[in-house]
Amino acid sequence: MKKDILIPKVEQVYIAIAYEYNQIYKTHDWNAYIINNKEVDLEMVIIVTTGYSDDKKTATFRKQIDILPQKSYAKIEWIENQLRSINNSFKVSFFEGNKMFDKTYIFRKNTINIKALQPIPLMNLKGVLVK
Numbered sequence: 001m002k003k004d005i006l007i008p009k010v011e012q013v014y015i016a017i018a019y020e021y022n023q024i025y026k027t028h029d030w031n032a033y034i035i036n037n038k039e040v041d042l043e044m045v046i047i048v049t050t051g052y053s054d055d056k057k058t059a060t061f062r063k064q065i066d067i068l069p070q071k072s073y074a075k076i077e078w079i080e081n082q083l084r085s086i087n088n089s090f091k092v093s094f095f096e097g098n099k100m101f102d103k104t105y106i107f108r109k110n111t112i113n114i115k116a117l118q119p120i121p122l123m124n125l126k127g128v129l130v131k
Helices: 081-085
Strands: 013-022 027-036 042-052 061-068 072-079 087-096 099-107 126-130
Touching: 013 072, 013 087, 013 099, 027 042, 027 061, 027 087, 042 072, 061 072, 072 081, 099 126
Parallel strands: none
Antiparallel strands: 013 027, 013 126, 027 072, 042 061, 042 087, 087 099
């Protein structure tokens, strides 16, 4: 029965952890974003995030975005520095037209760091990207 459910492959949708300057607190922060690099809008975007390691687990965080326009991005959450030393999972589900898409993006422990910075598509920022 499960093999009969077809979930199409997700392409041109990314999760990025951007390294950006916080004007209010005068610090550099890590913030998670979802990026829609497609030529179509995404509807009913649901993002479920959690951090985990062998002996730690964070609370589960959920975010809904009704419409994520084409060639745009939206902030998901601030990433506390302690979270960079554990795995961070972002489960993303959305509709494109009448089809449902689903993908899990994982940032492995210690991969969110200054040495891993790269340009982020559609954003004038650098960060760590998972495709």
